[in-house]
Amino acid sequence: MTVHYTEEHEWIQIEGDTATVGITDFAQGQLGDIVFVELPDAGRQVTKGGEAAVVESVKAASDVYAPVTGEVTEANQALSDDPSLVNSDPEGAGWFFRLRLSNPSELNGLMDAEAYKAFCENQ
Amino acid sequence: MSDATGSLLPLDAWHRARGARMVPFAGYAMPIQYEGIIAEHRWTRESAGLFDVSHMGQIILRGAEAEAGLETLLPADLSILKDGRLRYSLLLTDDAGIIDDLMVTRRGDHFYMVVNGATKEGDIAHLQERLPRTVTLDYMKEQALLALQGPKAAATLARLASGVDALGFMTGGAFEIGGVTAWISRSGYTGEDGFEISVPADRVVEIADLIADQPEVKPIGLGARDSLRLEAGLPLYGHDLDTGTTPVEADLGFAISKRRRSEGGFAGWHRIAAELENGPxxxxxxxxxxxxxxxxxxxxxxxxxxxxxxxxxxxxxxxxxxxxxxxxxxxxxxxxxxxxxxxxxxxxxxxxxxxxxxxxxxxxxxxxxxx
The missing domain is CATH 2.40.30.110 (Aminomethyltransferase beta-barrel domains)
Incomplete structure (x- = not known):
């Protein structure tokens, strides 16, 4: 089980050809209180860098881009009832969606935990 | 002084020391939040929140023609505004657009006005251009402004400034707080009971400390200030009001005093009278x-x-x-x-x-x- 990170502050956890995607603790801290998350439906194709979800804090709406290309297999329904899970457990119960990877080589350009930590310190 | 987020207010370091996230607003670096907007919002509704609103413009207008002059620019009936009373009013263009919304207080021989931070320079230019030359305008750059808002604001502030709890809504007076003479009014922009406190900028750090040290009080950022005023139905200038909206369209008819409705004699009256008659x-x-x-x-x-x-x-x-x-x-x-x-x-x-x-x-x- 490997976790990758993007410069857009998403994490991607890989198990076989399935990726679970969410936003990082750093990202939720920047956004503040999250009150709504719009997630992609299962079956939707998302493209690396394309819009995949919308996260709304009290102050503003922010797009979440797909970190890799693939077909969405599941969205986290728990976020409809309790969007604040993204604040309280961003890299666990606050995951956004799962997808089946179309092109695993896209993972190569992403950061590991250590590189991401260094990246955040320079933000 | 300024940084990437704008000019620095007298409490800049005070906010940063309390963990505020600073953002640019009205040309100043201002605290958007401390612990979080929702927590700060609820704290204000349940206890008492301290807001730094020192970016707002505090103005004194003095002179024998000040009252008559102001009545040509505002739809308020200042002739019935008693000493120590304040009123919400609007600075209007000749076709009834809203230049700014403000609070005006009769304070002895002069009027004290608080206007929005982002519009204060334009307001001052407009007042200087349109008021009789006998009226003197003093922009009180040396004054800071705090607001303490919430159900516990009165009991808390009365411990520090004896007698403030005797003020009624939309009245004000001079009070001693922390060895400083402050102008304190029972007013605010959250929908809660509360006070606005005008103190010299060079003493505002100690006054803010004194208030924030009370157990009922937490500092509150601009984020919660916005969500509080929205819940209270209060319009925000530059968003809900601008020179393209009129007081009648903006549902601020209460700010057009009865005598002024019938007599007119203020900027924008013709359009306002037509909109009151026919509906906007x-x-x-x-x-x-x-x-x-x-x-x-x-x-x-x-x-x-x-x-x-x-x-x-x-x-x-x-x-x-x-x-x-x-x-x-x-x-x-x-x-x-x-x-x-x-x-x-x-x-x-x-x-x-x-x-x-x-x-x-x-x-x-x-x-x-x-x-």
Whole structure:
């Protein structure tokens, strides 16, 4: 089980050809209180860098881009009832969606935990 | 002094030391939040929140012609404004556009006015151009302004400034606090009972410390200030009000005093009289939005065919109602509470209903009738 990170502050956890995607603790801290998350439906194709979800804090709406290309297999329904899970457990119960990877080589350009930590310190 | 986020206010270091996230607002670096907008919002509704509003313009207008001069620019009846009383009013263009909204207080031989931070320079230029030359205008750059708002504000502040709890809503006076003479009024912009406290900028750090050290008090940022005023149904200049909106459209008819309605004699009166007589073509209303997703400023009000017929001017998530709420200008025919309103944002349609404002009841400290 490997976790990758993007410069857009998403994490991607890989198990076989399935990726679970969410936003990082750093990202939720920047956004503040999250009150709504719009997630992609299962079956939707998302493209690396394309819009995949919308996260709304009290102050503003922010797009979440797909970190890799693939077909969405599941969205986290728990976020409809309790969007604040993204604040309280961003890299666990606050995951956004799962997808089946179309092109695993896209993972190569992403950061590991250590590189991401260094990246955040320079933000 | 300034940094990337704007000019520095007297409490800049004070905010940063308390963990505030600073953002640019009205040309200043200002605290958007400390611990979080929802927590700060609820704290203000349940206890007492301390706001730094030192970016706002504090102005003194003095002279024998000040009252008559101001009455040519504002729709307020200043002749019945008693000493130590304040009133919400509007600076108007000749065609009834709103240049700014403000508070004006009669203070002995002069008027004290508090105007918005982003508009103060323009307001001052307008006042200097339009008031008689015998009226002197003093922009009190050396004064800071704090607000303490919430159900515990009165008991808390009375411990520090003896006698403030005797003030009624929209009255003010001079009080001693922490060895400083402050002008304190029972007013604010959250819908809660509370006070606004004008103190010399070179003493504001100690006064802010004194107030924030009280167990009922936490510092509150601009984020919660915005969500609190939205729940209270209070318009924000530059968003819900501008020179393209009139007081009647903005549903601020209460700011046009009875005598002024019949006598006129102020900027924009002809248009205002016509709109009072015939009704405006559009009106500012409150909206409750279906679902949980907030609809923001800039979203369109659309008709059944999808044509734009109005605009959302403020929108967000109400921490008290735990639902999205908004203010919008809608056609007058759709402005009655309960009217169904359709909104479009980022290609998505939202269903909303006109709701009476305030969304959350006001808790002002009114002493009897007529205040």
């Amino acid at each position: 073509i559009r009106r500012r209303v409150g909206l409750t939005v279906e679902g949980r997703q907030p609809v923001r400023e800039g979203a369109m009000v659309v008709d059944d065919e999808g044509n734009e017929v109005g605009k959302v001017t403020s929108g967000g998530f109400s921490p008290m109602l735990e639902a999205p709420i908004a203010m919008a200008y809608v056609p007058a025919a759709s402005a009655e509470p309960g009217s169904a309103i359709r909104l479009a944002q980022r290609g998505k349609i939202f269903e909303a209903k006109v709701a009476p404002m305030p969304f959350v009841p006001h808790k002002y400290h009114r002493k009897g009738a007529g205040q």
